[in-house]
Amino acid sequence: MPASTQEKVAQLARVQLFGGVSRPALERIAELVGEIDFSAGDYIVRQGQLGNGLYIILSGTARVVRSGEDLARLGPGDSFGELAVIDRSPRMANVIADGPVTCFGLASWDLLPLLEKEPIIAVNMLRELSSRVRSLAGMHHRH
Amino acid sequence: MDRDDLVDTLAGMALFADLGRVRLQEVAHTFIEDSFSAGQRVLRQGFSGTGFYVILDGQVAVRIDGTDRATLGKGDFFGEMSLLLGEAPVADVVALAPLRVLQLGGPDLESFLKRHPEVMFRMLQSLARRLRTANTRQS
Numbered sequence: 114m115p116a117s118t119q120e121k122v123a124q125l126a127r128v129q130l131f132g133g134v135s136r137p138a139l140e141r142i143a144e145l146v147g148e149i150d151f152s153a154g155d156y157i158v159r160q161g162q163l164g165n166g167l168y169i170i171l172s173g174t175a176r177v178v179r180s181g182e183d184l185a186r187l188g189p190g191d192s193f194g195e196l197a198v199i200d201r202s203p204r205m206a207n208v209i210a211d212g213p214v215t216c217f218g219l220a221s222w223d224l225l226p227l228l229e230k231e232p233i234i235a236v237n238m239l240r241e242l243s244s245r246v247r248s249l250a251g252m253h254h255r256h
Numbered sequence: 257m258d259r260d261d262l263v264d265t266l267a268g269m270a271l272f273a274d275l276g277r278v279r280l281q282e283v284a285h286t287f288i289e290d291s292f293s294a295g296q297r298v299l300r301q302g303f304s305g306t307g308f309y310v311i312l313d314g315q316v317a318v319r320i321d322g323t324d325r326a327t328l329g330k331g332d333f334f335g336e337m338s339l340l341l342g343e344a345p346v347a348d349v350v351a352l353a354p355l356r357v358l359q360l361g362g363p364d365l366e367s368f369l370k371r372h373p374e375v376m377f378r379m380l381q382s383l384a385r386r387l388r389t390a391n392t393r394q395s
Contacts, residue, residue: 179391199377200384205391228377232370235380236340239369242383243337247346249390 118143124217128169130192130241133233142227146217151175151210160207164197166220173214179206186211195238198224257312257356259284265312269331271382274374283375286368287358292351299335299349306345308335308365314355319348327352336379339365 116124121143125131131139146169151157157168157175169192177185177193184206187193197204198221219227228235257265263280266272272280287310292298298316299306310333318326318334325347328334338345339362360368369376 196384196387199380200388202384202388205388228380229373232373232376235373235376236366236369239336239376239380239383240340242380242387243340246383246387246390247337247341247343249387 116148121146121217124171125169128190128192130169130195130234130237132237134231138231142219145223145227146219149216149218151214151216153210153212155210155214157208157210157214157216158194158197158204158206160205161203163201164194164204164221166218167192167194167198167224168208169217169219171215171217174211175208175214176211177206177208192241195224196242199238257289262289262312269310271310271331271333271375271378273378275372279372283372286364287360290357290359292355292357294351294353294355296351296355297348298351298355298357299338299345299347301346301348302344304338304344306335306338307362308339308360309333309349310358312356312358315352316355317348317350317352319350320346333379333382336365337383 118140122136122139125139125142125146131142134142148171149168151173158164160179170187170189172189174186174188176183177187187208193208194204196202228238259281262284263277266275266280266283267277272283275283289312298309301320311328311330313330315327315329316334317324318328328349334349335345369379
């Protein structure tokens with residue numbers, strides 16, 4: 114059975130990307146996201162393809178694989194796929210479901226206006242990307 | 257720099273490209289103009305208490321452990337990642353020639369970006385590009 118708006122809001126409130134977002138705004142976001150189920154081995158996003166949205170993992174885990182190399186593992190509360198929305202470029206890596214995975218999908222045409230209306234989401238995204246740039250360059254101090 | 261000249265300069269920068277004249281004037285009003293001589297360090301690797309900088313004129317080297325990693329010029333910006341993450345800069349940023357910058361104090365960056373989502377989106381795009389470049393280099 115599909116999740117109610119209140120259930121969706123509760124799930125969204127736990128996602129780092131939406132940290133600091135007001136409850137009324139979360140309710141609006143809940144109306145925009147769709148729940149998508151994947152099975153073990155499914156490609157949630159595929160390297161090289163154009164992306165039209167971002168994903169938020171609700172349950173299950175997935176691995177990030179670029180050109181055959183495992184880069185990271187993602188789990189509940191993690192979001193991914195925002196880069197292709199921001200710069201309209203092809204996906205940088207595959208994200209493959211380890212087992213059953215349930216995600217929220219947020220379409221780029223809903224996400225982009227949301228970044229203007231709820232700038233805290235864009236700030237959270239800037240933090241996330243900054244953190245990734247630093248960890249890639251091997252100069253992160255936090256972990 | 258004359259306020260009108262400054263607004264003209266800002267209008268030509270990718271970071272501020274989506275702002276109209278009135279908003280550009282607000283930007284010019286919010287930031288402080290500062291200058292550095294060649295060889296001076298603007299940011300220090302490992303030291304906190306920094307700001308966000310936009311280059312108006314001149315060039316800087318991004319230097320990690322004494323090795324130059326990148327050169328930035330007019331319209332480029334730096335310092336935002338440290339501020340957003342609340343961490344010390346991971347690089348020295350050194351003026352290669354007489355440098356003029358616009359500077360915004362650390363605590364003001366987030367509220368500035370929230371007031372100007374268009375600028376924040378440009379910043380996101382720039383970070384996305386950097387992330388892609390870093391990824392490509394690594395593989």
